[in-house]
Amino acid sequence: xxxxxxxxxxxxxxxxxxxxxxxxxxxxxxxxxxxxxxxxxxxxxxxxxxxxxxxxxxxxxxxxxxxxxxxxxxxxxxxxxxxxxxxxxxxxxxxxxxxxxxxxxxxxxxxxxxxxxxxxxxxxxxxxxxxxxxxxxxxxxxxx
Numbered sequence: 001x002x003x004x005x006x007x008x009x010x011x012x013x014x015x016x017x018x019x020x021x022x023x024x025x026x027x028x029x030x031x032x033x034x035x036x037x038x039x040x041x042x043x044x045x046x047x048x049x050x051x052x053x054x055x056x057x058x059x060x061x062x063x064x065x066x067x068x069x070x071x072x073x074x075x076x077x078x079x080x081x082x083x084x085x086x087x088x089x090x091x092x093x094x095x096x097x098x099x100x101x102x103x104x105x106x107x108x109x110x111x112x113x114x115x116x117x118x119x120x121x122x123x124x125x126x127x128x129x130x131x132x133x134x135x136x137x138x139x140x141x142x143x144x
Contacts, residue, residue, distance in 0.1 A: 086130045
């Protein structure tokens with residue numbers, strides 16, 4: 001499953017007509033979810049692998065690739081808001097047609113992400129991604 005996600009995301013970024021623009025990556029991995037969730041073994045490793053792949057093949061520069069591991073929902077909120085601010089700054093300098101790719105590996109349920117004993121509802125996550133000024137926005141959830 002992880003390989004399929006990586007291939008799809010990389011293809012989306014590489015074949016995009018905006019491939020010459022900046023690619024911003026927020027790659028999130030959480031081995032710990034809610035108190036009831038069994039700890040995962042590979043979610044944080046998968047987030048690192050995705051971030052590395054997107055830097056090596058997907059056109060993301062290291063300064064635009066953010067890795068979030070073992071963090072809370074509040075940490076992810078702040079990271080997405082800061083990333084959106086950075087994209088707005090790039091646009092103010094004439095760098096348009098940016099791409100935002102958000103990848104999450106960890107626990108979730110039908111209401112939202114479970115992140116280190118905190119929750120991020122899907123509606124809020126969607127609003128944070130949709131409010132990005134990036135011309136293209138991709139959200140990938142690899143959760144159980």
